[in-house]
Amino acid sequence: MDDCIFCMIARGELDARTVYSNDLVIAFDDITPQAPVHTLIIPRRHYADMGDDVPDEVACALFAAAPKVAAIKGVAETGYRVIINNGRDASQTVQHLHVHVMGGVPFSHGMVHFSQ
Numbered sequence: 815m816d817d818c819i820f821c822m823i824a825r826g827e828l829d830a831r832t833v834y835s836n837d838l839v840i841a842f843d844d845i846t847p848q849a850p851v852h853t854l855i856i857p858r859r860h861y862a863d864m865g866d867d868v869p870d871e872v873a874c875a876l877f878a879a880a881p882k883v884a885a886i887k888g889v890a891e892t893g894y895r896v897i898i899n900n901g902r903d904a905s906q907t908v909q910h911l912h913v914h915v916m917g918g919v920p921f922s923h924g925m926v927h928f929s930q
């Protein structure tokens with residue numbers, strides 16, 4: 815995936831503020847944060863979305879990284895929201911699977927806003 819921006823970040827070809835990484839995933843701050851803490855967790859390998867035959871160990875690594883990121887960013891105690899925008903109706907804009915970890919502010923209850 816030569817022209818995928820998240821693959822470029824994973825390969826170290828594009829700068830990102832890395833928060834956490836291991837063999838399977840990398841977490842880095844979102845370039846346009848929508849909360850005081852807004853970090854993205856991506857698999858090192860390219861999967862377009864959750865339906866792209868993601869191996870269990872990769873799915874598990876993404877899930878397991880969220881509380882680690884939250885602890886590093888100082889929101890483990892106050893709480894945080896974990897979001898995956900998957901596919902067109904979810905307004906996924908980068909076609910490389912990623913998990914948003916957002917916190918540092920109280921979010922309103924509920925999470926669904928329709929665009930129409």
Ligand code: 5GP
Pocket residue numbers: 819830831842843844845846847854898899905906907908909
């Ligand atoms: P989506 O809307 O696909 O769920 O989220 C994509 C996220 O990637 C957005 O929050 C956007 O700000 C972030 N993003 C897009 N391009 C870059 C980039 O080059 N670097 C970083 N760090 N974040 C990016």
Ligand code: ZN
Pocket residue numbers: 815818819820821822859860861909910
């Ligand atoms: Zn990619």
